[in-house]
Amino acid sequence: MQVPILKQGGYLIASIQSVLSDSDLVQLRDNLGERVGSYRSRGVIIDVTVLDVIDSFATRTLRAIAHMLKLRGAETVIVGIQPDVAFAMVQLGLTLEGVGTALDLEEGLAYLDEKTKRAPVNGN
Amino acid sequence: MRQSVNVRTHRPAVLQLKLNHPIRPMKRKPEFKIQNITHPSTPLADYNDPLLRELVAHLRQNRTQLREEWARRITDAQLLTAMTKEEIFSEATSVYDNYVEVLETGSVEALQAYARNLSERIIPRGVETHEVVGIVLLLRDVLARSLFKKYQGDFDLLNRVLDAYEPAANRIANTVAVSFVQERERVIRQQQEAIRELSTPVLQVRERLLILPMIGVIDAHRARQLTEQLLRGIRANRAKVVVVDITGVPTIDQTVANHLVKTVEASRLMGASVIITGLSAEIAQTIVTIGVDLSKMNAVGDLQGGIEEAERLLGYKVISTAEPVGSTAAKEQGA
Amino acid sequence: MATENQTEIRSAVDIVTARQRGRALALELGFNGADVTLIAAAISEVARNIVDHAKSGEIVMGSVATTQNGGRTGIQIIARDQGPGIRDVAQAMQYGYSTRKGLGVGLPGAKWLMDEFDIASEAGRGTTITMKKWKR
Numbered sequence: 396m397q398v399p400i401l402k403q404g405g406y407l408i409a410s411i412q413s414v415l416s417d418s419d420l421v422q423l424r425d426n427l428g429e430r431v432g433s434y435r436s437r438g439v440i441i442d443v444t445v446l447d448v449i450d451s452f453a454t455r456t457l458r459a460i461a462h463m464l465k466l467r468g469a470e471t472v473i474v475g476i477q478p479d480v481a482f483a484m485v486q487l488g489l490t491l492e493g494v495g496t497a498l499d500l501e502e503g504l505a506y507l508d509e510k511t512k513r514a515p516v517n518g519n
Numbered sequence: 520m521r522q523s524v525n526v527r528t529h530r531p532a533v534l535q536l537k538l539n540h541p542i543r544p545m546k547r548k549p550e551f552k553i554q555n556i557t558h559p560s561t562p563l564a565d566y567n568d569p570l571l572r573e574l575v576a577h578l579r580q581n582r583t584q585l586r587e588e589w590a591r592r593i594t595d596a597q598l599l600t601a602m603t604k605e606e607i608f609s610e611a612t613s614v615y616d617n618y619v620e621v622l623e624t625g626s627v628e629a630l631q632a633y634a635r636n637l638s639e640r641i642i643p644r645g646v647e648t649h650e651v652v653g654i655v656l657l658l659r660d661v662l663a664r665s666l667f668k669k670y671q672g673d674f675d676l677l678n679r680v681l682d683a684y685e686p687a688a689n690r691i692a693n694t695v696a697v698s699f700v701q702e703r704e705r706v707i708r709q710q711q712e713a714i715r716e717l718s719t720p721v722l723q724v725r726e727r728l729l730i731l732p733m734i735g736v737i738d739a740h741r742a743r744q745l746t747e748q749l750l751r752g753i754r755a756n757r758a759k760v761v762v763v764d765i766t767g768v769p770t771i772d773q774t775v776a777n778h779l780v781k782t783v784e785a786s787r788l789m790g791a792s793v794i795i796t797g798l799s800a801e802i803a804q805t806i807v808t809i810g811v812d813l814s815k816m817n818a819v820g821d822l823q824g825g826i827e828e829a830e831r832l833l834g835y836k837v838i839s840t841a842e843p844v845g846s847t848a849a850k851e852q853g854a
Numbered sequence: 855m856a857t858e859n860q861t862e863i864r865s866a867v868d869i870v871t872a873r874q875r876g877r878a879l880a881l882e883l884g885f886n887g888a889d890v891t892l893i894a895a896a897i898s899e900v901a902r903n904i905v906d907h908a909k910s911g912e913i914v915m916g917s918v919a920t921t922q923n924g925g926r927t928g929i930q931i932i933a934r935d936q937g938p939g940i941r942d943v944a945q946a947m948q949y950g951y952s953t954r955k956g957l958g959v960g961l962p963g964a965k966w967l968m969d970e971f972d973i974a975s976e977a978g979r980g981t982t983i984t985m986k987k988w989k990r
C-alpha cells in the first residue's frame with residue numbers, strides 16, 4: 396500500500412495509512428527523496444499515528460529517510476508515535492537519534508517552523 | 520532409602536497457605552479430626568445416600584435451635600467482632616440454609632456465590648480469614664454434636680452418619696474459606712493498585728507541562744507502571760515538557776536507573792522533553808557508577824528550577840531576546 | 855481455549871500477518887495494551903530475521919501455562935527456519951552485532967521484550983527461537 400504524500404506550503408506530509416510492509420517503507424523513502432527535490436521542500440512530516448509497531452527495520456528506514464532528506468536540504472519530523480509503541484521501541488533499544496519527533500501533525504508543523512526559520516538567519 | 524512422594528498436594532496453593540495460618544483456638548476441641556480437606560471440585564459422596572437425606576431432614580427440623588446455638592458459639596469465640604449480634608444471626612441463617620442446601624443437592628455453586636457476596640460485604644469491615652474459617656468450623660462442630668446426641672444410642676449408625684457428613688462438611692468449609700481468601704486477595708490487589716496510582720499522579724501544572732513526582736522506593740514493576748502512566752499522560756494532555764521529580768526517592772538500583780533513561784527516551788519519541796529534578800548526590804553517583812549516560816538526561820537541581828527550565832522550553836520567555844520577537848516569524852512564501 | 859496458529863514466513867508481507875495474529879492472540883489471552891505491543895514487536899523482529907537471514911520459515915504461537923509461581927498463563931511464540939543457522943549464538947545475541955548492515959537489535963531486543971527467550975541454532979541446519987511472556 397502506497398503512502399500518500401501531501402504538499403503543504405514548503406513542507407511535505409506523508410501520512411502512513413495502515414500497517415506498512417517493508418517494501419512500502421522503501422518506496423516511501425524513494426518517493427520522498429524525489430518530491431523534496433522537485434518541490435524544494437524544507438521540511439517533511441511523517442505521520443506514523445496508525446503504526447502499531449515500530450521495529451528495528453522501520454526505525455532503521457525512518458532514520459535513513461531523515462538522513463537522506465537532510466542531505467537534500469529538508470528537515471524531517473516523525474509525528475504520532477503512540478505511547479505503547481514508544482515504550483516497545485525503547486524496550487527494544489531503539490531510538491530515533493538525530494531525527495525530530497513531535498506529538499501530532501500540528502506539533503510537527505510547529506516544530507518545522509521553528510527549525511527552518513533559523514536556518515536562513517544563520518547566514519549573517 | 521525409600522523416597523516418600525507427596526501426592527496430596529493437588530489443592531490450590533492459596534488454600535494450603537491459608538489453612539496453615541493459625542486458626543484462633545476454639546473453646547473446645549471438635550469431636551472429630553480435621554482430615555484432608557477436599558478440593559471443591561472433587562466428586563463427593565452420593566447425594567442419594569439415604570443417610571445424607573436423613574441428615575438433611577434432621578438439620579431442617581432443628582433449624583431454629585441449631586442456628587441459635589451456632590450464633591451463640593460465634594459470639595462466645597469472639598469471632599466476627601466487627602459485626603452486631605443481629606447481623607451475625609442474619610448471616611448465620613443464610614449460611615445455615617446454604618449449608619443444608621449443599622448437603623441436599625451436592626452443588627456448592629449457590630454457597631460459593633453467597634460466600635463471595637458475604638466476603639465482599641465483610642472484608643471492608645476488617646473481618647479476618649481466621650474468623651471466617653473459624654465460624655465454618657464451628658458450624659461443623661455444632662452440627663456434629665447434634666448428630667452425636669441424636670445417634671448416641673447406635674454407635675454403628677452414628678459412625679455411618681458421620682462418614683456421610685464429614686466429606687460434605689469439609690467441602691463446604693473449603694468452599695467458604697477459598698471464596699473468602701480469593702475475595703480478600705482481590706480486594707488487597709485492588710487497594711494496592713489504587714494506592715500506587717494515588718501515590719504517583721501525573722500532574723498537569725500548566726498547558727503542555729506535566730510533573731511526575733516519584734515518591735518512595737521504586738521497584739522494576741512500579742517503574743514500568745510509572746512509565747506507562749507518563750506516556751499515556753503525555754498523549755492525553757498533549758504535553759511537550761515533563762518534569763520528573765525524584766526528590767522523594769531514597770535510592771534506585773540499576774534496573775530503575777535504566778528505566779528512567781528509557782522513560783526519557785520514550786517521551787522524546789512522542790515529542791516531549793524530560794527534565795529530571797531532585798537527583799540526590801547518592802543517586803547521581805549510582806547512576807554514574809552503573810554507567811548510565813547522564814548527558815542524555817536534562818537534570819536540574821530542584822523542582823522549582825525544573826519548572827522554570829520547562830517554561831523556558833515551552834517558550835514562556837522572561838529573558839530579553841536579542842532578536843525582536845516577530846521579526847523572523849513571517850513565513851517565506853518564496854515559491 | 856485460545857487458538858494456536860501457524861504462519862508461514864516467506865516474504866516481508868508475512869511479517870505483518872504474523873504480528874497481527876500475535877496481537878490478536880495476546881489480546882484474547884488477556885494481555886494489556888502495552889504488553890500486546892511488546893509481544894507484537896518481538897514477533898516482528900524474529901519474523902524479520904527469518905525473511906532476512908533464512909529466506910523462509912514459520913511462526914507458531916499459542917497459549918502456555920505453568921504451575922510455578924502460583925500458576926501463570928501466557929503466550930508462547932516459536933520461530934523456526936531451516937536456514938543457514940547461526941555459527942556463534944552468543945555473538946548474535948549481542949546488542950549491535952549484525953552480519954549485514956542492520957542495527958543488530960533484533961535478537962537481543964526480542965529477548966528484552968519477552969520474559970523467556972531460548973534460541974537453538976545449528977550452522978547449516980536452521981534456527982529455532984522459543985519465547986514466552988507471562989501475564990502480570
Ligand SMILES: Nc1ncnc2c1ncn2[C@@H]1O[C@H](COP(=O)(O)OP(=O)(O)OP(=O)(O)O)[C@@H](O)[C@H]1O
Nearest residue numbers: 451903907939946952953956957958959960961981
Ligand atoms: N533466523 C536466522 N537465521 C540465520 N541467522 C540469523 C537468524 N536470526 C539472526 N541471525 C544472525 O544474527 C545476527 C543478529 O541478528 P539481529 O536480529 O540481532 O540483527 P540484524 O537482523 O542483523 O539487524 P536488525 O534486526 O537490528 O535489523 C544477524 O545479523 C544474523 O547474522
Ligand SMILES: [Mg+2]
Nearest residue numbers: 902903960961
Ligand atoms: Mg534482525
